[in-house]
Amino acid sequence: MKQNNSNICIACQEAITNPVCQDCLEEEIETWLKKREPKLIPRLRKQTEEFKAITTSQDSVPCIFCKNDMNSCAYCYTGFIEEWLRKKHPRLVPEFKLFFDFG
């Protein structure tokens, strides 16, 4: 269970089957926010930093787009962002889920 679990998400312990890193996902979310609520983009970046801070580990898999190392799955990241929106900007949640719900 120890050595080669590099494709396991550090947050939910599930296998990362579709490795897209937070940076690539964030870019897509930013594109969406630019049209909806551009003033939230700096907040989104902060949330992403926070998520990265709680999901650092030695193990990693390369992102299928940018090849950066990543160690948590897209579900956990978008779930984290959704939770933030739910608390602060609930009216954006339905649309967010429409575009970024990987679950």
Ligand SMILES: [Zn+2]
């Ligand atoms: Zn996960």
Ligand SMILES: [Zn+2]
């Ligand atoms: Zn990436």
